[in-house]
Every structure is written in C-alpha cells, then in structure tokens.
Amino acid sequence: MGIRKQVKKGKTYYALYAGNKFVKHIGNAAAYRKYLKDIGRKENELATLKGTVTQPTMPASVFDVIYADPPWQYDFAETDSRAIENQYSSMPLNQIKRLGKYIPAAENAVLFLWAPAPKLREALEVLGAWGFTYRTNAIWDKEKIGMGYWFRGQHELLLVGVKGEFSPPDAEARYSSVIREARTNHSKKPECVYT
Template identity: 35%
Template sequence: MKKKYQIIYADPPWEVMAGSKQGRKDGDSERSLPLTYPTMSLDEIKSLNVRDIADKNCVLFLWTINKYLEQSYEVARSWGFKPSTMLVWDKTPKGIGLGGTFTLANEYLLFCRKGKVTAEKRVKGNHWHFPREKHSKKPDFFRSMIVDTFGDIPRVELFARERHEGWDVWGNEVECTAELGSAV
C-alpha cells in the first residue's frame, strides 16, 4: 500500500519556452529557447496518480505561472482537491525577465484542500518578495512556511530537485523516496 500524505507540494514542469522573442541574442526573433529540462503537457500532469498518495485529509500547494493560472485549478481538481487561495512569490527578475508586453516577475502557489486539515497557525498575508535564484528554484521559505503552518505531518514534494529534511520526494532529478506510480 502506498504511503499517504497530508501535505503535497508540487512544482510541475509546465510546457514553456525560456527567454522572450525580443531578448534573443542570436538574432532569431521568431522563437524562444527550449528549457533545459523535460516538460509535461497539461494532460500528462493531470493524469498523475496524486489521488493515490493523498490522505483523505490533505493540503496541496501547487506552483504555477501566469500562462497556466486557469489550468492549475483544473490540475488541482483532477487530483481530488478544492482550490482555496492563491499565494504569490514576487521575484526580482535577472535581466529583463520572461514575458511579452509585460515582463513577468511573479510565480503563484495555489493552496488547495481535500477533507479537513487544520492549520496550527495563521499566516499573515499571501504575497512575499524574494530574489530569484537559478531557473525554477523556489525560495526555501515556502517549504518552511508550509511546515510551520500545518505541522510535522506526512509530506511529499513532487517534481523535487533536491531532498529536504522531513520531506519525501518524487521526481526525475532526485532519488525518489515516494512512490507515485505510473500515470492513469
């Protein structure tokens, strides 16, 4: 039987391109550069067996970007969660940043619920400013804030890039300590 988690923290590899058309250095203004890691389609993300590892009482923190705001709600629902609150990471871009007409300097963390998981404390605000680090790396603050808020309960990070104490991990860049299984 698969381990069940009460906290799921996920940063899916959404299909995007890196760099803006205007910002290309090689003179090719027709297309952006592909990312340096494999991405997944919306259908592939939605079809992951997250329901199988989610406890009947569980919270989901799902990272998304401007392009996939609407679809992140679909993903949460397909995984068995009810979207609740959007948290915002206001990041200082390196260079001009991504985007078209408006450069994008935010990423979003959709907080969702399944059943009843009680917070041990309230969090002041839903918007935080942290400098951007390497591509796609999220500030450690968010992982810590989640544990501070909900306590030391079974938790897993999906699409993890490194291990963090107290977290099981699943992804193609780490030695997995969680079993997600194959897509449905």
Template identity: 35%
Template sequence: MLDMTSSPAQDLRVFLDGGRFGTVLADPPWRFVNRTGKVAPEHRRLSRYPTLDVDEICALPVADHLADRAHCYLWVPNALLPQGLQVLSAWGFEYKSNIVWHKVRKDGGSDGRGVGFYFRNVTELLLFGTRGRNARTLDAGRRQVNMLQTRKREHSRKPDEQYELIESCSWGPYLELFGRGVRQGWTVWGNQADADYKPDWKTYAYNSGMASFRYSKRRASPLVPAGNVSVVNS
C-alpha cells in the same frame, strides 16, 4: 528491475509504493505554447529540461497517495493559471487561495529581468488547495500573509523560504514533486533531487546549490522530466 519504458505516472506510482501524504508541493515542468521563447524550458540554445503537457501532469497518481485531509501547493506560471486549476482538481484538491512570489533585486525593488508577452512578469503564483473536511491551515497559517519576497535563482527554481512557510502552515508527511535538491523530512521525486544538485546552465552566481542531507536514491525512467528520485530520511 526498473521498466525504462514507464510513463511519469507509472514511475511515480512505483516510487511512492503506497505511501500517503498530508501535504504535496509541486513545481511541474509546464509546457508552454511557445516552446522557442526564452521562458520555455526547451529553448533550443538554453536547453534547460524536458517538459510535460497538462494531460501528463494531470495523470500523475497524486490523488491515490493522499491522506484523508491534505493540502497542495502548486506552482504555476501566470500565463498557465487555468491549467494550474485543472491540475489541482485532477489531483483531488479544491482551490482555496494562493501565495504570490514577488521577485526582487538586492535593493528590494522589483526584478524586471522577467519575461512576458503582455507585461514584464515579476511574480509567480503558488496555488493552494485542500482535500477533505476540516482541512484548514494550522494556526500559523492564519497569521501568514500570502506573499513571498525573495531574489530569484536559476531558471524556474523556487525560493527555499517556501519550505518554512509550508511546514508551519500544513502538516506532514511532506511530498515534493519535481524538486531540486533535497530537504530533511521530505520525500522528493525529481531528476534534480540530489544532495549535490547544481544547475548545469548559465545562471546567477548567488543562492544556488543545496545543503547536503542523507538520502536514498533510485533511478527513474528517462521519460520522467524529473531521472533520479530521492527519499530524504527524517
């Protein structure tokens, strides 16, 4: 029986059940200092999803479920770069580089609808870290430029192009934390990790939802801002 009082760290440990992974992709529900601004997931009117503080994210037992050689791709908002580096280290990775996501309009220009206190943000960072010796990217990675240019979707959701990039540059098994939807060949943990995922708040009309795949699902602790978890069958 599931312990409904378990922490996110406990829930993830039970879910992974001793599994080990060669590549981890994570898009944590970062908690901002200003929790009332429109960028904040907990914005009172928009109420998108609950968040975790940096200590809770660091406490996730990622390091216990890694292969000897492993890669990590960690999404972090521009304003929280120091916290992103802290999480990368806590999970057992050494920071190496990053990939910049440039959000563009249909005509290819910068999508200036972003937010920011100092500048209008049209980019997000995908931090890249390694664990172990001889953990360089695969051959394709050495030709891959460190930029993605795509249109944005609902709040915080990242581009699907990330998967093809990661799968060509890094080896499996693949683990995604705080995922939305599911992907064949990946183990996915998150409260929106469902084959029929659709946002339940106002968003852009294009490029949302997720193709269906077969998967198994278990209920997770309500404390995990991530409630259903899914394992996608390869």
C-alpha cells in the same frame, strides 16, 4: 544529429549521435548554434523515450501536505533559445493531470501547487483533476524581471487546494500572501516555502 537505437542482451538502449552535418557546419556559427539547440532537443527527446527513464518508487505511506511544481509546457516562445525545453523536459497538460493518481495524498490533505501566471487556468484544472478544491494563493515576487508575452513576469503563484477536511493554520502561524525573495537558479523556489 539523431537518436540511435540499439538492442543488447534483450535490453533497448538509446544514444545521441552526430552525423556528417556537424563536420560540414562546424565553421558556420549560426549552424553551430542550431546544432547545439538540436542537441538539447534530442536530449530531451531521449530522456522521454518510453522505457528509458527510471521512475522513483513512490512512498508506501500517504501525506497530508503535498508540494508540487509541474513541468508546464508552453505553446509559445519568442525564440528557440528561450524555449522552456532548453531548461527541462516539459509535460502537456493532460499528462500532468494524470499524475494525480500517483500522488500519495491522505484523505484530508493540502496541496501547494506552483503556477506561472500564464498557466493559472491550467493549474486550476490540475488542482481539480488531482482531487483538490482551490482555497487561496500566494504570490512570489521574484524581485527581478523575467520573460513574458503580455507582461514581463516577475512573480509566480503558489495555489493552495484542500482535499477532505483540512484546516488552515492557526492565525499566529499564517504567512503573508506575498513572498519577496530574489529568484536564483531556474525553477528554484524561495527557501521559506520549504519550512
């Protein structure tokens, strides 16, 4: 399994290819599982190769409400099958921090930043690097136990940061700091945060 580079008409293309190892190991279940895992990793590597991912055009206007769910990178996974990279390509902290310069935030803005509990310190660093000051947070109780190292995680944090002079909502428009909604698909957030 590998990545093959090809140049055609001045453009560089990358593609996955299967080597002879696949044919030799197809009868071995353990080797096949490893092969599938390697495919996932190579696909992630392929997606992050410079120049192969098209970035969406950022809006020309600025916004006073910013909502972000960074692709946090974890340093530890009990098994390779539980690695976050099996779900999506993650980013190291320094790259997430650098994204701040691309955020179309108004001079007075609020940031809602999702942070898994083990990434709280990093999330606070990101919030500051993006030019926001931490104000408070809410807890999403996912109502189902998940994975974890110290605790089996059942919640996620939604940090709130402000930039400039951004006022909190009127008292009658404020939500509870605890959001109770069962988790569904990987990385899908509760519906109420979109309203």
